[in-house]
Amino acid sequence: QKEVEQNSGPLSVPEGAIASLNCTYSDRGSQSFFWYRQYSGKSPELIMFIYSNGDKEDGRFTAQLNKASQYVSLLIRDSQPSDSATYLCAVNRNGGFKTIFGAGTRLFVKA
Amino acid sequence: DAMVIQNPRYQVTQFGKPVTLSCSQTLNHNVMYWYQQKSSQAPKLLFHYYDKDFNNEADTPDNFQSRRPNTSFCFLDIRSPGLGDAAMYLCATSLIQGRTDTQYFGPGTRLTVL
Numbered sequence: 566q567k568e569v570e571q572n573s574g575p576l577s578v579p580e581g582a583i584a585s586l587n588c589t590y591s592d593r594g595s596q597s598f599f600w601y602r603q604y605s606g607k608s609p610e611l612i613m614f615i616y617s618n619g620d621k622e623d624g625r626f627t628a629q630l631n632k633a634s635q636y637v638s639l640l641i642r643d644s645q646p647s648d649s650a651t652y653l654c655a656v657n658r659n660g661g662f663k664t665i666f667g668a669g670t671r672l673f674v675k676a
Numbered sequence: 677d678a679m680v681i682q683n684p685r686y687q688v689t690q691f692g693k694p695v696t697l698s699c700s701q702t703l704n705h706n707v708m709y710w711y712q713q714k715s716s717q718a719p720k721l722l723f724h725y726y727d728k729d730f731n732n733e734a735d736t737p738d739n740f741q742s743r744r745p746n747t748s749f750c751f752l753d754i755r756s757p758g759l760g761d762a763a764m765y766l767c768a769t770s771l772i773q774g775r776t777d778t779q780y781f782g783p784g785t786r787l788t789v790l
Contacts, residue, residue: 597777599779601781606786608783610781653718662726662772665718668716
C-alpha cells in the first residue's frame with residue numbers, strides 16, 4: 566500500500582463545474598496535509614494546507630480533512646481551463662522533515 | 677520577492693559526466709530539500725539539510741551528493757549520471773517551526789543524460 570494514494574485520472578470536468586480531488590494516506594500519525602498544483606513541466610506550487618478535521622476554504626478552493634477515515638480532499642469551485650494541471654496531495658507526520666507526496670491526479674477542465 | 681531559485685533550468689550531460697545543480701533561496705528558511713521527480717511520479721526525496729545537518733534518505737544512491745555552504749545555497753552533485761537519472765530535480769525549502777513543514781519549491785532543473 567502506498568503511503569499517499571491518489572487516483573491518477575485524468576479527471577475531466579466542464580468549465581464552471583466543481584472538481585473534486587481525493588487522497589488517502591496510511592500513516593495515522595499524520596498531522597499536516599498539503600495540496601500542490603503542478604503544471605506540465607513546472608514545479609509544484611502550494612495551494613493550501615490543512616491541519617484540523619473539517620473544511621478550510623481559500624477562494625475557489627476548499628480542503629476537507631477526515632483523520633478518522635485518513636482522507637483528504639480538494640474541491641475546486643467554478644473550475645477554469647487554467648486549473649488544468651496535476652494536483653499533488655502531500656502528508657507530513659508531525660512537523661518533521663519528511664513530507665510524503667502522492668503521484669497526483671491530472672485534472673482537465675474543458676472550455 | 678522572496679523566492680527559491682534553481683540553476684540551470686535545463687541541463688544536458690553525457691553518461692558518466694559529473695554534473696552540479698544549484699539552488700538558492702531568499703526566504704531565510706532553515707531546511708533545504710532535494711527531490712527527484714520522474715514523469716507522472718511523485719517527487720522523491722533524496723536528502724535534506726536542517727541548517728548544516730545533512731540527512732540522506734536510505735534509498736538515495738551514493739551517486740548523489742549534496743553541499744550546503746551557507747544558509748542560502750545548496751548544491752546537488754551527481755557524480756556519474758546514468759540514463760536512469762534523467763529527471764526533474766526540485767529544490768524546496770521550509771521553515772521548521774512548531775508542527776508545520778510547508779515546503780516551497782523552486783522552478784526545477786530538467787536533467788537530460790545522453
